Amino acid sequence: MRLRPLVSALLCFGLVLPFVGKPVHVDDANFLVLAEGAAADPWRPHAVTINWQGTTERAFDVLSNPPGVAWWLAPVVDAPVAWQHLWMLPWLALALFGAWRLGRAFAGDGVAGLLVLGTAPVVALAAQSLTPDLPLLACALAGVGGFLTSPKRAWAWALVAGAAALFRYSGVCLIPLLLFAGWQRGRLRAAALSAAPLAALLLHDLAAYGEVHLLAMTGFQSVSNTPREVLRKGIAALAMLGGVGVLPLLAPGRRGALGALAGAALGLVGAWISGHDGAQAAATVAFTAAGGAAFGSLRLSRPEDRLLAAWTVGGFMFLLTLRFTAARYWLPFLAGPALAALRAGVGPRRLAAAIAVNALVALGVSFDDLEMARGWQRVAAEVSARGSGQFAGHWGWQRAMEAAGWRALEEGEVPTGLFAVAWAPWPQEPGAAACLVPVDQWVIEDRFFGPRVHTAAGAANVHAFVVAGLPPTETYAPWTLSDEPYDRVSLYRPCGAALEGPAETGQNPPP
Numbered sequence: 001m002r003l004r005p006l007v008s009a010l011l012c013f014g015l016v017l018p019f020v021g022k023p024v025h026v027d028d029a030n031f032l033v034l035a036e037g038a039a040a041d042p043w044r045p046h047a048v049t050i051n052w053q054g055t056t057e058r059a060f061d062v063l064s065n066p067p068g069v070a071w072w073l074a075p076v077v078d079a080p081v082a083w084q085h086l087w088m089l090p091w092l093a094l095a096l097f098g099a100w101r102l103g104r105a106f107a108g109d110g111v112a113g114l115l116v117l118g119t120a121p122v123v124a125l126a127a128q129s130l131t132p133d134l135p136l137l138a139c140a141l142a143g144v145g146g147f148l149t150s151p152k153r154a155w156a157w158a159l160v161a162g163a164a165a166l167f168r169y170s171g172v173c174l175i176p177l178l179l180f181a182g183w184q185r186g187r188l189r190a191a192a193l194s195a196a197p198l199a200a201l202l203l204h205d206l207a208a209y210g211e212v213h214l215l216a217m218t219g220f221q222s223v224s225n226t227p228r229e230v231l232r233k234g235i236a237a238l239a240m241l242g243g244v245g246v247l248p249l250l251a252p253g254r255r256g257a258l259g260a261l262a263g264a265a266l267g268l269v270g271a272w273i274s275g276h277d278g279a280q281a282a283a284t285v286a287f288t289a290a291g292g293a294a295f296g297s298l299r300l301s302r303p304e305d306r307l308l309a310a311w312t313v314g315g316f317m318f319l320l321t322l323r324f325t326a327a328r329y330w331l332p333f334l335a336g337p338a339l340a341a342l343r344a345g346v347g348p349r350r351l352a353a354a355i356a357v358n359a360l361v362a363l364g365v366s367f368d369d370l371e372m373a374r375g376w377q378r379v380a381a382e383v384s385a386r387g388s389g390q391f392a393g394h395w396g397w398q399r400a401m402e403a404a405g406w407r408a409l410e411e412g413e414v415p416t417g418l419f420a421v422a423w424a425p426w427p428q429e430p431g432a433a434a435c436l437v438p439v440d441q442w443v444i445e446d447r448f449f450g451p452r453v454h455t456a457a458g459a460a461n462v463h464a465f466v467v468a469g470l471p472p473t474e475t476y477a478p479w480t481l482s483d484e485p486y487d488r489v490s491l492y493r494p495c496g497a498a499l500e501g502p503a504e505t506g507q508n509p510p511p
Contacts, residue, residue, distance in 0.1 A: 004111050009096045012118035015362050016092060016127040020085040025373035026425075026463050028130040029399040030063055032084075035073035044208045045070040052394060054411030054428030060209060064217040064323075066201055068166035069132040084130055091138040092127045098141025102335055105148045106304055107342035115355045116338050117141065121244035122327045122478075123334070124362035125369060125462065132167035133328045139164035140174055140332040147178060147191070154182075154190040162194035166201060169214055170332050173318050177311055184303045225321070228273065233325045235270035235288060236465035236476045237316060238263055240327035242290025243478040244365065244462060245334050249354035250341035251293035263292020267476065274474035280459035283477040297340040305343065311336030325465040327478045364450040365462065365479050372454060372486045375444035376400060376422065379489045382442065386491065389418030392427035397489075415494060424454070424487040426468045435495035444486040451479040458482035 024032060030052050037048025037059060045067040046060035053062055076087045096118050103113015117123060126133035143161025147154050161178055164171025175194045182191025205212045242248060242263065251259065267288030271281035298312055299305040315333025319325060346354070376397040383391075384404035391401045392409045401420065402408065409415060414431040418439070421427050430436070446452065453462040456473040458480035467473040 005100055005114060008111050008114050009093070009118070011115070011359070012096055012123075013089075013092065015119060015124040015359060015366065016089070019128040019366055019370055020082045022081070022085065022128055022370050023373045023377040023396055024081060024130065024399040025369065025376075025396040026129075027395070029394065029396055030059075031065075031069050031131050032073065032077060032399065034059055034063060034065075034067065034070035035077040038067060038070040038074040039077050042071065042074065046209065046213060051398075051408035051410065051428075054409075056408070056410060060213060060216065065132055065168050066166050066213065068163075069130075069135060072135065073130060085128065088127070088130065088134055091134040094142045095123070095127075095134065095138040098138065098143070098145040099335070101145030101149050102141060102339055103342065105145060106308065106339040109342070112342055112346075112351060113335075113339060116246075116250065116342060116351075116358070117335060119355055119358035119362055120246070120334065120338070121358065121362040121365050122240070122330060122462075124366055125244070126328055126331060128366060128369070131328070133331050136164050136167040136171055137331040137334075139167065139171065141335060143174065143194070144178070144181070144335070147181060147187070148185075151185075151187065154187045155193050158182075158190050158192075158194040159196060162197040164332060165198040168332070169217065170315075170318060170329065172198060172214075173314060174332060177307075177314065180310055181307055184307065230320050232270065232273070232465060232474065232476075233320050233322070234316075235266050235284075236325040237319045237330070238266060238291035238295075239270075239284060239287035239476040240291070240325065240462070240478045241294055241330055241334075241337065242292070243287040244327050244361065245291075245330050246294040246297075246337045246341060247354060247357055247361070248290040248293045249350060249357055250338070250346055251290075251296055251344075255296040255344070256293040257296070259292040259294070259296025260289040261292070263295070264289040266292070270476050274459070274476070276459055280477075280480075283458065283460060283480040287477045294337040294341065297337060297344045299340065299344070305340070308336045308340045308343070312340065327462045361451070361479075365453050368448050368451055368453050368479075369462075371446070371448050372444075375486045376425075379422075379442045379444060380404060383420045383489060383491055386440075387418050389420065390415050391420040391422070392430070393422030393425040394427075395425035397422040397425050415492070417493070419492045419494075421490045421492070422487055423490070424468055436492040437495055439491040439493050441491070442489045444488065446483050446486055452482040452484070453479045454486070455480065455482040455484050457484040 033050045034045050038045035048059050049056050050059050076084050099117040100110035100114040104110040143157050146157030161174045164174050178191040178194040182188040264285050267285035271284045298309045373396050377400050380400035388405050390409045391406045411428045412431045414434045456467040459475045460477040460480040461467050461475040462478040
């Protein structure tokens with residue numbers, strides 16, 4: 001019997017280990033800069049500067065997460081990327097241990113909990129990143145699982161759950177959840193210790209910076225709270241839950257069907273307000289229906305059901321307050337709907353099918369995300385071979401270009417030499433006076449036959465609920481099928497530096 005959890009954990013590691021060589025990708029880049037800040041000044045990691053939204057500024061003012069992962073990555077910040085990924089894997093082991101405990105606590109089957117959560121595509125993607133998401137998940141699962149199943153050490157596991165707030169501020173949501181669980185089980189005093197890591201972090205910020213980073217970021221996050229944007233965030237959160245979180249094979253019969261109908265209706269609304277075509281709308285509706293089916297698993301009949309409902313609904317409400325929606329933002333709350341589905345009763349065949357589909361989707365989206373990361377790394381090497389200069393665009397592209405000695409353009413700055421633009425990762429605009437001549441262009445083709453996690457043509461993005469462009473494409477689905485190129489990269493030089501050739505028509509780079 002002890003072999004089953006070990007084999008199950010190895011399966012989950014098998015979804016991650018093939019990708020340890022994945023280049024720095026998407027938000028990995030900003031957390032590595034924060035880790036450089038932690039390596040230089042462990043007391044004040046957010047004092048480091050970064051150009052992440054077009055302007056070089058303190059990380060304290062633009063990076064909206066606490067320093068936990070920066071402290072963790074600081075010892076390996078200069079190591080090869082494969083070692084950095086391996087350095088993150090202890091968190092995966094802790095997360096799987098927590099999932100096993102939660103499965104035992106809520107469904108009487110630790111292995112089922114481990115497999116359903118450990119093979120979720122969003123968990124696999126998080127485990128392949130250098131972001132706070134995997135430590136956040138580990139603290140959430142292990143902390144809550146330990147609190148519920150180890151009464152004598154509930155206080156220690158409450159501290160583990162509270163430590164989630166050191167990695168992402170969404171971890172703060174686990175404090176009221178632990179208090180609710182403590183009230184249910186007569187462990188309120190132990191549950192209160194979940195607030196200790198946050199209190200320590202707030203005191204640290206006051207001593208290090210003279211202000212509280214969490215409060216500074218509250219205003220930063222609250223910039224898209226119009227009724228339309230809140231509706232869009234809710235629909236996208238539902239689609240991302242159903243597409244890479246809790247797949248519909250786990251949903252119960254009638255309740256799952258009713259939830260799927262409600263989710264599909266919301267998906268139709270989202271597709272309509274965002275002007276999706278038929279194929280785009282089909283992906284949106286399919287995934288919102290799947291997310292609705294996951295919500296259909298929730299019940300209120302027993303204390304355990306009410307705790308899972310609070311975990312799920314509370315998390316969903318929190319997601320509506322954020323600047324944007326991303327699939328990874330579900331991670332501290334994913335156990336709620338997943339365990340509710342297991343409690344609703346899933347036969348062994350359907351459970352096996354759900355885990356198999358989870359694993360296949362996880363591999364598909366992981367290979368696609370890997371190819372996108374490799375594409376930017378490859379083109380960055382080819383562009384930097386032309387010389388040095390300035391660039392626009394962020395994510396892994398930014399990390400690769402800065403490593404090659406290029407400098408990020410300041411918003412509104414006029415390029416003075418070679419200027420490279422990657423169009424997908426939100427490039428900053430050059431100044432209106434810029435006179436630029438095209439030199440070359442690279443197209444990062446999609447050579448992978450499987451799903452796409454970032455595509456404007458398919459209106460899907462696992463990393464956010466919009467894809468860059470003029471105008472941007474509003475998205476809901478976390479993935480779809482598309483063969484659109486991953487990106488194109490354009491190289492320019494100032495008009496005065498152009499070689500003799502065709503007439504120079506000074507203009508800003510085209511979208």
